[in-house]
Amino acid sequence: MTSTPLLLTLCGVGEGGSWPWATRSEAGRAVVGAALFELALTRRLELSDDRVVPCGGGATDDVVQAQVLRRVGGSARARAPWEWVERLGPDVLRHVEWECAGAAALGALGEWVGEARARVRRAAERPDVSDTPALAVAVLLIAARRGHLVRPTVPPEVMVRQAADAVALLERRTPHSGHALRCASAAVRCSIAASAAALAFPG
Template structure:
């Protein structure tokens, strides 16, 4: 199964390998959120509202989650999820883009990824938590047009919230991890926007 970070980035990739994200920082934040989600579901780290703590153990052999585990483990102090989303975004986006570049028939993979994520968002039932997580995180990162092209932004946000609530019912660990990861992405974007406004 395709990892959540890779699935998310494939949704934003052009068939020629270009990256039509409106904002690369927001794309990077979503990728870190996807890695935090996967690691929390796999019980490789504790993801709460105010801290990220690794449980220990070896690496996952998946490039992006392993980079997040290494950085969190080497930090020496607890930090909230949104700070990790903010600081790791640019680096992990480059890593997952490099992974995409080595996939070969990218156009086919992009089409499959978008269809999978949109299907999970259209009829969320928890059966494909990775695709649903990618959809929710894309909305959190203000890239909801990749999930629901014709919907209004507020409708995308509302449907994403409903999807998280449903996942919490059918798969509580996944649902709780997704709620915290998406909240971290949103807060990182909000903090960055507030800082820019202050400087302006």
């Protein structure tokens, strides 16, 4: 269980593979953010505040990451990370829902979810930069306003501050990873905030 998108997916689902989120689109956006982070980490994509650029590095066996690579690589123009989070969220969510349904049918989903949440909680509480995918999932869940899934007793404002501290720590220890996580988490926050504003002030 090393893929960041898979790890976030397992932390995000509820009983039977349902998503206990405010909207399904938020779940998809968080998973796209995890895929962007992982692809930047493996140097298949380059992230900045205003663009995502393919940079090679070979294929990936992860279905979600492969879909993101294909869409970014086939785009006629460079787009900001938050735009990809916005555009790809619905399709990505369908893929991870299929995976969760398969695990649920095998009777393995509950165990996998418990293990994933425990791992992410451990990484967040230290914070543990030796488990970068788990720390990234903690930060991305907080960016998506769902940090309580792994840290139910911590107030939201405290989690936001701790997420910022974790990103800063990762940037000091491994600058490339920290930069990728900062860009990916900002993209998730920006996308969700933009949608909330559009709903609050339609037209």
